[in-house]
Amino acid sequence: MNATPTTTTITAPAARAVAAVKRYGSGDAAVYALDGVTVALPTGRFTAVMGPSGSGKSTLMHCLAGLDRLTSGQIYIGDVELGTASDKQLTLLRREKLGFVFQSFNLLPTLSAGENITLPLDLAGRTPDQDWLRTVVDTVDLGDRLKHRPAELSGGQQQRVAVARALAARPEVVFADEPTGNLDSRSAAEVLRLLRTMVTDLGQTLVMVTHDPSAAAYADEVLFLGDGRLVDRLEQPTRDAVLARMQRFGD
Numbered sequence: 264m265n266a267t268p269t270t271t272t273i274t275a276p277a278a279r280a281v282a283a284v285k286r287y288g289s290g291d292a293a294v295y296a297l298d299g300v301t302v303a304l305p306t307g308r309f310t311a312v313m314g315p316s317g318s319g320k321s322t323l324m325h326c327l328a329g330l331d332r333l334t335s336g337q338i339y340i341g342d343v344e345l346g347t348a349s350d351k352q353l354t355l356l357r358r359e360k361l362g363f364v365f366q367s368f369n370l371l372p373t374l375s376a377g378e379n380i381t382l383p384l385d386l387a388g389r390t391p392d393q394d395w396l397r398t399v400v401d402t403v404d405l406g407d408r409l410k411h412r413p414a415e416l417s418g419g420q421q422q423r424v425a426v427a428r429a430l431a432a433r434p435e436v437v438f439a440d441e442p443t444g445n446l447d448s449r450s451a452a453e454v455l456r457l458l459r460t461m462v463t464d465l466g467q468t469l470v471m472v473t474h475d476p477s478a479a480a481y482a483d484e485v486l487f488l489g490d491g492r493l494v495d496r497l498e499q500p501t502r503d504a505v506l507a508r509m510q511r512f513g514d
């Protein structure tokens with residue numbers, strides 16, 4: 264009898280934390296912002312991070328993104344372990360492998376939208392991959408607004424420019440910290456649809472910290488932090504399921 268051959272595709276996680284501990288202060292004043300978090304962020308997926316205020320969301324994101332160092336444990340971006348990297352290597356890694364979107368759009372006011380998008384590449388002396396850049400600009404759908412300065416764009420449009428800037432270098436992971444925190448609900452939905460598209464259509468890996476259950480519902484999975492620990496996770500989240508889980512933190 265012939266056995267049917269099976270193939271299994273194993274995709275390495277884009278980033279992971281292993282027994283991640285981050286302690287601020289010492290002795291009686293010690294605060295464990297992360298208290299032993301082990302989690303893998305799969306490639307090509309949209310992961311949202313939620314939890315009550317002070318639960319360690321920003322700390323986890325900053326440590327994953329090489330903006331802050333752990334007290335103990337390991338962070339990997341691909342197969343690079345960040346703990347052994349020098350500050351200079353971390354700066355290079357952030358520039359070459361990671362993209363960032365912040366709550367405040369952080370665009371340079373004197374540059375056009377198009378110039379803002381390519382600025383990180385220009386500063387790094389890298390030649391943009393024109394095909395990729397065209398795909399990114401098409402995806403963010405700014406049409407004829409590329410020559411406009413940030414002040415001439417709506418909040419939602421400015422955040423779409425910031426998303427395009429994060430994508431321009433084709434990073435391995437994009438980190439978004441409350442990307443819709445400064446937007447009205449219509450603009451927020453515009454930006455969230457764009458983030459969803461960049462994962463679904465362009466295969467980007469995205470990690471987003473948010474307080475908003477509606478925003479988290481765009482993700483493939485939501486991780487819930489409580490007191491510096493990973494306390495729950497929810498696949499294919501809906502707004503109501505996320506809301507219900509968040510309400511349980513109040514119990």
Ligand SMILES: Nc1ncnc2c1ncn2[C@@H]1O[C@H](COP(=O)(O)OP(=O)(O)OP(=O)(O)O)[C@@H](O)[C@H]1O
Pocket residue numbers: 287288294295296314315316317318319320321322323
């Ligand atoms: N630089 C710091 N020095 C001392 N304690 C800190 C520092 N940064 C964070 N913390 C503490 O670590 C814990 C986790 O903070 P963190 O900002 O990661 O939480 P968060 O879930 O992102 O909160 P929020 O939703 O309010 O932004 C909190 O108790 C916070 O007070």
